[in-house]
Amino acid sequence: xxxxxxxxxxxxxxxxxxxxxxxxxxxxxxxxxxxxxxxxxxxxxxxxxxxxxxxxxxxxxxxxxxxxxxxxxxxxxxxxxxxxxxxxxxxxxxxxxxxxxxxxxxxxxxxxxxxxxxxxxxxxxx
Numbered sequence: 462x463x464x465x466x467x468x469x470x471x472x473x474x475x476x477x478x479x480x481x482x483x484x485x486x487x488x489x490x491x492x493x494x495x496x497x498x499x500x501x502x503x504x505x506x507x508x509x510x511x512x513x514x515x516x517x518x519x520x521x522x523x524x525x526x527x528x529x530x531x532x533x534x535x536x537x538x539x540x541x542x543x544x545x546x547x548x549x550x551x552x553x554x555x556x557x558x559x560x561x562x563x564x565x566x567x568x569x570x571x572x573x574x575x576x577x578x579x580x581x582x583x584x585x586x587x
Contacts, residue, residue, distance in 0.1 A: 463487050463576045465557045470581030477547050477585070483540040483557030483578060491515075492559045494568050497531060497542045499553035499583075508569040509555070510542060520568060525551075547585045554580040 469481040485495065497509040510531035511520040519531050530543040540557060558574035567573040 463490060463559065465559060465576055465578035467555065467557050467578040467581040470555060470583045472584045472586065473547055474587050475548055475585055478543070478545045479547065479583060481542040481544070481555055481557075481581060481583070483542075485538045485540060485557075485559065487538075487559065487576075490561050492561050494560055494563050495533070495540045496558045496560075496568065496574065497540075498556045498558055498571055499551075500556070500580075501550075501553040504553075506556070506571045508571075511568045512540065514559075522569075544583070547583075549585050552583060552585050554582050556580045 464486040466484045467481060469479060471479060473479055492514045494511050495514055496511045498506050499509050500506040508522050509525055510529055512531045512533055528546045532541045557578040559576040560574045563573040
């Protein structure tokens, strides 16, 4: 059974940093891509960052590029999202997602992912 458990969210001021973690338990299932998505109130879930689990290629949304970094500790089965220079518009619930079948052209679409965590709230406010 696949389980994704996020942690690390919180309330921070603009300009601050946070690091989100996602513990990945995938059993015998070999994941292809692991992502971070986010969803703000009243908005659709949107792509934030993606990592090819075996290979390490990374991809980012333009809105977070140069501020956020996706990384992994494959030995410990953790996915991370380092978020720097946070802005109020980054406020959202952040979700970890995984897929064993998604292809590169579809990695930005939430519907491409079979497995989801419960989400962690990030609030950026002064």
